[in-house]
Amino acid sequence: MPRRGLCGGLLKFIREDDLEQIRFAVIEVLSEVGVLMEYRPALELLADHGAEVDWAHSIVRIPEGLLQKALLTAPSRFTLYGKTPEWDVKVDLERVYTIGGSCALSVLDLDGVHRPAVRKDLVDLTRLLEAMPNLDIMHQIVVPSDVPELGYELINFATCYSISKRNYYSQAQSAESVRDQVRMAAVFQGSEEAVRRRPTFTEVVCMVSPLKHEKQNSEVLMESARWGIPLYIEVDALCGATTPAPIAGTLVESGANVLAGVVLAQLVNPGVPCIYSIASGIMDMSNGAYSGAAPETTLIHAATAQVAHRFGLPYQGGTGIDAKLPDAQAGYERALQVLTNILAGTNFVHLSYGMMEQMLLASYEQVVIDEEIIGAAYRIARGFEVNDYTLSVDLLARIGPLGGHFLRERETREFYRKDRWLPTITDRNTWDTWQAAGGKDMRQAANERARAILAREEPWAVTPEQAEEIERIAQDGVARAQARRQQLQ
């Protein structure tokens, strides 16, 4: 049974007084060092509200008072809406949810072939993800190579949004793209007003480290905020390259960078939900590679939960792993990463399904394996209850020391079903039994399960007519984006 909205946060890496030091350092960097914002209207808005702007360098310094005001209006509980209430995600600082994979370029398909992703993969992987009980938020797991580069996010929106009942995690290349996405959601929700009231999608905005907001970042952020679309305000730090090598320094940079975005969003539309987000990694100093699964990366992700929560904001952490195949490396990397994040209270465990090779590759089989890992990790995080009933003194007295067992007891039958996690593709047999059943390793088991799921024709979340209309809006948006590019050239 999926455990939606389980509470995390048992594991803490930062001591209370150290956490305060980090908070002070973030405030100091925000108010003394500042953040570069290329988008003039963003600077103007911040200046109007008392931020100090160095116009020559486009650097904004945000005083503590302005930050505190923004943190007062930024909610720490809200709902991300699914297409049906069953998929609503109730966000606070404790509950833990998962987000699917993001923007891979290649796939490792069910025939074991590594190749560029195409739109059919986006459809199939989204259908596969939709069947994963522990997935809470849908994202575009691949960027297909056979869709136009300009406005690809609209095509991806049309595909994923139409298939999935879950809240959709989107991205935009321009303010106009945000508006197109509102129009697409309105096809399902009935009106743009309905989208504004109960948005069924969110936007992510990825800031640049160190301390920089690109023009496009602020433009998309401000337009989304105007519509009340919840925002994942994200930093993808490369610890040691774009942020300081010490983890503490990376936490400080990311805090200042993210919070500058939160302040801007709150000025545009006080109360718009903002999720403090990272998809950071350490840089492997031997080849420069982004490592999503290094233990230090996982430490950064787990520790950031405490920092985000200290500022009263829900938090997205987690990223892809480094393995290229669904192999032993993939298993250990994913398990450590997901379990640590859940225990640390990462509210949205991001890129938690199928993402490998530094976020460049999506694997069908790994999606299914990750569901298994997440299920097991959730079970650990759920812990166990201690009360008169579970202490079982009466039961122990009844059975006593004179031999006997608990299997035939009513209590056992009642309890185990609620308490035990039921594996799907994990094998717990002995060698001979396992051999007799085909002797499949986990990858083969995952392959079969993925094929079985894809063979089922589940209805999409929207009607065929709605899907058609949404696709039309996406294509129209792409055409406009292309025309705009041509005008510029």
Place this chain on the structure above:
Amino acid sequence: MQLGTTGGESAVLRALTESVIGGEAEQTMSLARQALELGLEPMRAIDEGLIPGIMEVGRRFESHEFFLPELIMAAEAMKKGMAVLEEAIVARGGKREALATVVLGTVKGDIHDIGKSIVGAMLTAHGFVVVDLGVDVPAERFLTEVEKQGAQVLGMSALLPTTMPYMQHVIEELTRRGLRDRVKVVVGGAPVTPAYAERIGADGYGDDAISGVRVVRSLLGLA
């Protein structure tokens, strides 16, 4: 570091080498000045002081004794020392024979900076003169710099499927301006493949910084 004149030329050359290996930019500059004061030929200070240092760094990097921070700092020290010595060469009316000049940048619309910068450091570390144009670089800028610098190599980086086609655009512009035959074009970035590089008419592709250097060297017939 201050060297007594008794140490003589070989001591200062050795110190230059060590200083590059240690990634000490300031020290490399002052040692370069000392070398000149000692009456050393600037060309000799480069060839027997700086270059052996950076070569050693490259070797240690490939054998995993050194990592990126050491490499980047050494490249920086090399650059600083070079600046001092090149100035002296120019002041004497000479011109330094660099291996080759590489114009490098991440293409327009793309702001992924790190991979390109590492490639730049690695090329510097192997004795190339690198003109790094940064990120979000428009075709016009690439063309002007290739011409102005008389570059033999143009290196472009792209990390997004949306910006990869821009590399082809730059190559077409080079052809249109009659510059295509003058430079070797190498491309890279996580989503770029050798097949893609070939399709857009690039001369070479580098999977990482080391292979980037290898491909540049072989294109220039230095292999």
